């Protein structure tokens with residue numbers, strides 16, 4: 001797209017505004033005692049290398065990128081909520097590293113120091129026959145901040161494999177109890193749980209399955225109970241009953257969902273009635289409830305875990321991103337005592353795992369992250385400042401006709417867009433409003449993340465806004481101001497096209513069962 005190919009407009013302005021306080025770069029005096037001194041020199045660059053080009057096109061790169069037609073800024077450093085590419089262009093990161101992982105911001109000396117200290121002592125041992133103090137301590141720290149009753153943690157490398165492992169633990173729990181017939185999984189259709197076959201299958205979104213449909217197990221799906229199709233949650237409960245009935249109540253292993261959705265339906269959570277109904281059905285039918293807290297775990301919503309507050313507390317929690325805060329690839333499955341007991345009373349084995357699960361280096365980062373979140377009062381800060389931030393966004397966008405709703409829990413905020421002709425229908429997909437918002441934001445040196453899952457039937461254009469917990473009031477104000485400019489501009493640009501475009505009826509057309 002033309003605007004992406006062009007050098008982002010307006011960045012010269014941000015460069016000109018750089019102050020010594022904001023400048024990104026290592027300072028020798030910021031090196032913690034005993035740590036590798038900063039700045040660490042960059043490794044030598046091959047002759048003819050394109051690494052200094054930004055943005056870099058796929059034909060000049062040896063990387064196999066996600067989208068071959070999309071030139072990529074080459075980001076070399078970051079500090080706080082700012083990232084900087086190799087040409088010195090700066091971007092205000094309202095997405096915690098683009099995918100909500102960098103929850104403590106970029107360039108944290110304390111986390112780096114913890115990683116360096118651990119790597120110097122012991123970087124890696126495999127947890128099949130050996131454990132290590134960092135893994136042991138992180139399990140203590142994590143279960144201490146987890147919702148009541150969660151007594152065990154199994155570490156993983158990513159969110160997707162934490163979700164996969166939660167499914168496997170749930171299935172094994174039933175087998176351990178002699179209920180071999182329980183294997184089926186029910187999940188809301190409009191979700192995202194990861195790119196692996198099992199986690200793709202957990203979503204009921206053909207638009208996301210792409211060519212992998214033939215590989216995917218056919219899990220059962222229910223429509224999400226959003227304002228558009230099911231504001232009370234009763235329709236979702238009916239669909240849940242139908243799915244349970246169709247599969248056979250004693251075949252259900254797990255109900256699997258996000259407590260509060262991230263990119264798939266930004267900041268959405270079902271109505272209380274749905275959670276209550278889910279808890280009743282769990283009680284009646286004996287399945288487990290697993291929450292994907294890959295995004296929401298470790299503070300994102302202003303709680304250590306979002307699921308603690310629902311009327312259906314889970315039996316298993318998968319978490320990841322915020323646990324490593326972008327400094328290490330680490331996830332975890334948190335297990336309630338009664339689930340663990342099934343293994344303790346049974347085979348005493350659950351042996352699946354990846355090489356890097358529970359490795360000391362990643363666990364040391366996890367410990368340092370939890371320490372920092374506690375020490376700096378970031379749960380409270382996100383909870384309190386998040387409510388204000390949501391209001392600031394809502395006020396800034398109040399006069400934009402295509403904005404339907406600004407939702408939010410802590411620093412997980414979402415804006416949903418609608419066709420202003422009836423205030424409810426999806427925007428025509430041909431307008432590509434989500435894509436335009438991201439491109440216009442990028443031009444203004446702002447990183448947000450929009451999606452347009454219209455063809456899956458349950459959501460239209462929407463934007464996720466999820467800054468680092470450590471963002472200052474000034475940073476947040478600047479994010480809101482840039483985002484407001486972006487949305488106003490895009491709304492104005494699409495207005496004439498909207499008049500000519502066919503309306504998209506506000507009915508569910510795909511996904512689901």
Ligand SMILES: Cc1ncc(COP(=O)(O)O)c(C=O)c1O
Pocket residue numbers: 099158159160161163192193194195258262263292294295320321
């Ligand atoms: C809610 C949710 N679950 C799972 C995942 C997958 O996590 P990972 O990319 O670490 O595998 C993501 C990633 O964005 C996510 O947002």
